[in-house]
Amino acid sequence: GESVGLHLPTLSVQEGDNSIINCAYSNSASDYFIWYKQESGKGPQFIIDIRSNMDKRQGQRVTVLLNKTVKHLSLQIAATQPGDSAVYFCAEYSMNTGFQKLVFGTGTRLLVSP
């Protein structure tokens, strides 16, 4: 079946450190992956995406890596700041009878200490 899971429920880092959030997916047919950031009381905020024909994509302070061989996705945040504290979700696009729905994992909480 399709599922998107995360390895660590909570990640605590110091301000200035680099953070790595990991995600495993099970649907090898998925071709599009998105990382969202969700702050308390708010909706998920798009961070970065990657398609299955890529291994790496960089944004501002963030990098997403995709390893299709082991079906693993990671989000790297450089120089983590207190404002990065939030729950991070990876989501997988699953094609199903002509429409696309996002399949989310349960999320990883990132705690950044000053």
Next chain:
Amino acid sequence: ETGVTQSPTHLIKTRGQQVTLRCSSQSGHNTVSWYQQALGQGPQFIFQYYREEENGRGNFPPRFSGLQFPNYSSELNVNALELDDSALYLCASSGSGDTQYFGPGTRLTVL
């Protein structure tokens, strides 16, 4: 901000009642998806509307229904509310691309 708005922000209902939640999509987006997010969980797909028609549905019973209007705004209706329906309801819009942009959500509490 994504340009996706939802109303109301919070809502309290009792079991058995009916509720309507509203979503305005980002300008230029013709697809709206609804998700339910229970506390501490990831969002779960309810259904998707494209050009006023439902074109996909998740594992939710028929008492969850929706509409999309010509201006691409959307409604989510839930009948015969149950305690387990208490959650954050999220609306996301997308256009010709694949990325879904979320609104702030409506927090529904069923007593």
